[in-house]
Amino acid sequence: MRPEQAERGRKIWTVVVLVLLYLPIVSIILASLANTRYLRFPHSSWTLEPYRQALGLDQTYDLQMTSLKIAVSVALFSVIIAVPGALAFARYDWTGRKLYQRLLLLPVFFPQSVLGLAALVTLSALGVNLSWKTAVFTHAVWIVPIVTLIVSIRVYGLDRAQEEAAFDLGASRLQAFFRITLPQILPGLSSGALFAFLLSWSNMPLSAYTTGVDTTLPEWLYSRMATNYAPMVPAVSVLSIIASIIFVLVWQAGRVAVTRMAAKIAGRDLD
Amino acid sequence: MMTREQRTGLALMLPPALLLVAGFLLPLLFVVYTSFMPPRTFGLASPPTLENYVTAVRESYWRPFAWSIFFATATTIATGLISWPIAKALVRSSRRFAVTVSVLIAVPVFIAESVRLFGAHLFLMPRGGILAGTIQYLLGLNIGSVLFTPVATLLGLFYIYLPFALFPMVLGLSLVPRDQLEAAQDLGASPWQQVRYIELPVASPGIIIGSLLVFVLALGATTEAHILGGQSAVPVVHAIEQRFNYAQDWPLGSALATVLCVITAALVFPLISRLNIDRLFSR
Numbered sequence: 001m002r003p004e005q006a007e008r009g010r011k012i013w014t015v016v017v018l019v020l021l022y023l024p025i026v027s028i029i030l031a032s033l034a035n036t037r038y039l040r041f042p043h044s045s046w047t048l049e050p051y052r053q054a055l056g057l058d059q060t061y062d063l064q065m066t067s068l069k070i071a072v073s074v075a076l077f078s079v080i081i082a083v084p085g086a087l088a089f090a091r092y093d094w095t096g097r098k099l100y101q102r103l104l105l106l107p108v109f110f111p112q113s114v115l116g117l118a119a120l121v122t123l124s125a126l127g128v129n130l131s132w133k134t135a136v137f138t139h140a141v142w143i144v145p146i147v148t149l150i151v152s153i154r155v156y157g158l159d160r161a162q163e164e165a166a167f168d169l170g171a172s173r174l175q176a177f178f179r180i181t182l183p184q185i186l187p188g189l190s191s192g193a194l195f196a197f198l199l200s201w202s203n204m205p206l207s208a209y210t211t212g213v214d215t216t217l218p219e220w221l222y223s224r225m226a227t228n229y230a231p232m233v234p235a236v237s238v239l240s241i242i243a244s245i246i247f248v249l250v251w252q253a254g255r256v257a258v259t260r261m262a263a264k265i266a267g268r269d270l271d
Numbered sequence: 272m273m274t275r276e277q278r279t280g281l282a283l284m285l286p287p288a289l290l291l292v293a294g295f296l297l298p299l300l301f302v303v304y305t306s307f308m309p310p311r312t313f314g315l316a317s318p319p320t321l322e323n324y325v326t327a328v329r330e331s332y333w334r335p336f337a338w339s340i341f342f343a344t345a346t347t348i349a350t351g352l353i354s355w356p357i358a359k360a361l362v363r364s365s366r367r368f369a370v371t372v373s374v375l376i377a378v379p380v381f382i383a384e385s386v387r388l389f390g391a392h393l394f395l396m397p398r399g400g401i402l403a404g405t406i407q408y409l410l411g412l413n414i415g416s417v418l419f420t421p422v423a424t425l426l427g428l429f430y431i432y433l434p435f436a437l438f439p440m441v442l443g444l445s446l447v448p449r450d451q452l453e454a455a456q457d458l459g460a461s462p463w464q465q466v467r468y469i470e471l472p473v474a475s476p477g478i479i480i481g482s483l484l485v486f487v488l489a490l491g492a493t494t495e496a497h498i499l500g501g502q503s504a505v506p507v508v509h510a511i512e513q514r515f516n517y518a519q520d521w522p523l524g525s526a527l528a529t530v531l532c533v534i535t536a537a538l539v540f541p542l543i544s545r546l547n548i549d550r551l552f553s554r
Binding site: 024107138140153201202225233 | 314363386387391404483487497521552
């Protein structure tokens with residue numbers, strides 16, 4: 001086989017796998033466009049009725065709010081903890097850093113359901129009432145390490161000379177952090193927050209054991225899929241996917257706007 | 272006396288380290304301790320016993336472990352083989368192709384696993400399912416379905432964990448020097464020799480990390496079996512969940528979870544301790 005042929009073969013393979021990867025998502029969308037009790041594809045009549053039902057249901061609003069509360073809290077909390085975490089991970093040279101770096105990787109290499117169950121065992125042994133707040137904590141145990149790794153990649157690329165120059169010019173440590181270090185790692189924080197939000201928004205295994213009286217969107221979808229199917233269930237799934245797409249777009253737009261504004265302010269400083 | 276750098280590092284690591292001690296290590300200790308409590312008790316006050324581990328062996332709980340190890344092994348091999356040509360295509364093609372494909376593969380990772388697997392369920396359903404219905408409509412053929420068999424569980428696992436094998440592999444392969452491959456070609460190395468003596472050794476850290484990630488996550492996976500495999504093959508986390516939810520036997524569930532943690536740790540620790548983390552993340 002000639003190299004060009006091999007190259008073409010690999011590209012075709014890539015496209016085939018991509019198509020296969022999207023079949024389930026396409027299937028959900030197709031299934032949401034009928035109003036029959038059971039899925040009988042191709043539908044005898046195509047309709048957007050399930051979406052009207054889904055949007056009219058007060059419960060889906062509550063579910064979205066619970067998921068949103070958890071995801072926003074997790075994103076905020078993760079970013080706040082990941083900033084010092086990433087500096088300790090990548091910026092400073094201290095004894096024990098190697099051990100710390102490894103400890104931080106462990107939750108990523110760990111089955112989430114077991115983590116959720118372990119949290120359940122512990123929280124109930126300590127007599128803590130389960131609610132969306134305990135879910136925030138458990139999500140954070142898994143998500144903070146991931147955000148810390150994302151921010152660390154940025155911290156490794158820090159230009160240390162700038163920080164040192166600031167010190168030489170008499171900046172305090174806090175000033176140097178807020179004027180020099182933080183702006184440089186800001187893109188990492190932005191992606192970290194976005195990752196944290198999306199991972200929490202779509203999480204099921206951790207929520208399943210730790211939300212107690214509250215129910216998140218993925219939890220509700222999961223139980224309805226298993227026991228009480230209706231075309232509204234895929235419709236709610238599609239809406240939740242659309243919600244996260246909108247969130248990503250808004251976030252990216254905001255990021256561009258903030259970068260422009262920061263550039264303008266920086267330009268004025270120089271003048 | 273500690274240096275300034277030392278003190279700063281220690282202070283900065285405290286927030287995440289405390290979170291992990293309180294939210295990860297402590298809960299695992301609770302699980303291990305619960306596994307030594309008498310069967311079907313709640314609370315941690317009773318004298319420790321090994322009874323749950325005896326029960327686990329006697330009631331042939333090795334079966335779910337065997338299924339999970341089989342699922343994880345098959346998933347690691349399959350996702351590795353599926354990823355290899357894709358990773359090579361991504362590394363060698365134009366930037367635009369690489370970015371587009373990477374984004375398209377990464378996006379579904381942020382859609383709930385259960386939702387995506389439910390989509391796979393709807394696709395594979397017999398008769399009125401998306402696949403079977405379409406074939407029935409177009410060709411008039413009535414095809415069977417793999418739904419509720421271990422094959423469906425496997426397909427779900429391949430689907431969910433492919434990105435975790437692919438992206439580390441791409442990172443590994445991107446380290447292969449282009450001119451080294453060309454030199455090998457000029458000197459008459461066969462495609463297989465190029466893979467064996469250049470690409471595999473250079474890309475191996477990425478491949479090993481990806482494989483380990485896939486293996487460990489697939490070992491602890493349960494949603495795929497729930498939604499696609501039905502009761503045809505019960506993986507270990509499903510068995511653990513049943514002990515916790517339906518049987519209300521937390522000690523036995525904890526014993527099974529402890530065994531799973533030991534297996535996971537035995538795989539993860541040797542690799543993580545050898546990893547050069549600074550080199551891995553600084554680029």
